[in-house]
Amino acid sequence: MTPLGVPDAPETVSPYTLPVILEVRGVAEPEHFGKLPEAMAALLTAVGTLPLGPDQQAYFAELFGPWEEQTIGQRLATHGEVRALAFLDLTPTVVRLYSAGPGRPQ
Numbered sequence: 001m002t003p004l005g006v007p008d009a010p011e012t013v014s015p016y017t018l019p020v021i022l023e024v025r026g027v028a029e030p031e032h033f034g035k036l037p038e039a040m041a042a043l044l045t046a047v048g049t050l051p052l053g054p055d056q057q058a059y060f061a062e063l064f065g066p067w068e069e070q071t072i073g074q075r076l077a078t079h080g081e082v083r084a085l086a087f088l089d090l091t092p093t094v095v096r097l098y099s100a101g102p103g104r105p106q
Contacts (some may be wrong), residue, residue, distance in 0.1 A: 019100035
């Protein structure tokens with residue numbers, strides 16, 4: 001209970017606790033994360049350091065924001081990866097999250 005007598009919200013636990021790999025091709029080496037929320041936060045941090053315009057930054061924030069964890073997790077479970085493109089000048093850069101478990105995409 002909170003001091004005002006309101007019940008505490010139940011602590012949520014992510015159902016997507018499988019390890020994932022974050023890759024920003026040509027910018028950084030793939031990085032392993034134990035849980036999806038950690039990888040999504042790191043992805044937003046990594047993309048935030050790239051010289052992207054406001055529209056691209058907003059696109060990544062919308063696609064990989066913490067509220068999209070369930071959607072991204074379902075896509076990883078179904079397809080094994082989630083990809084998006086960032087354009088650095090005119091060069092497309094692949095940003096990927098993919099399963100680090102057995103049978104993962106290469």
